[in-house]
Amino acid sequence: QLQLVESGGGVVQPGRSLRLSCTASGFSFSIYGMHWVRQAPGKGLEWVAVVPNDEISKSYADSVKGRFTISRDNSKNTVYLQMNSLRADDTAVYYCATGIGYYYDSWGQGTLVTVSS
């Protein structure tokens, strides 16, 4: 059974950094592109970043470009999101998500990141 489990969320001060992890099981992780999606409290879903299976053509939302870095370790079935220079508007539940096509058929349960002084 395909499963995605996020970790690493918490409360962090503005300007600081945080690294999220998402560990996958139950499928061939190395052949899937992996995404991060976030949802601010009471708001809609926002696509954040993708790392393809080849790690070559990573892509980011304009709102996080230059501050966030997505990466993956296929030996650990894990995708990461390094978040630097965090701002209050980065406060959200962060989900990792994946699918074999151009859609997400699997989501994690989410991890809450709160940026506050």
Added chain:
Amino acid sequence: QSALTQPRSVSGSPGQSVTISCTGTSSDVGGYNYVSWYQQNPGKAPKFIIYDVSRRPSGVPDRFSGSKSGDTASLTISGLQAEDEADYYCFSYAGSSWVFGGGTKLTVL
């Protein structure tokens, strides 16, 4: 990377049909047949209900259907049931990136 445009809310009575629109541009919705739809209940992760514009995953009732015309995709829910009350999001591939719609709250009256 502007969000796709969805109505903030729609409503319908049990048994009726509702349609949720999702308007983008030729760079996203209009340029690719890679629109998907997600249903989200409060406090839960989204669940995909339509992919590749109109394909339905196994286990999703055939009351849910998707279509696209030009830069606008649509999700139609027929035979509304109380359990359909949720937030719905469209999502599209946009070349080297992806974009969600702003979300639509469906109320079953």
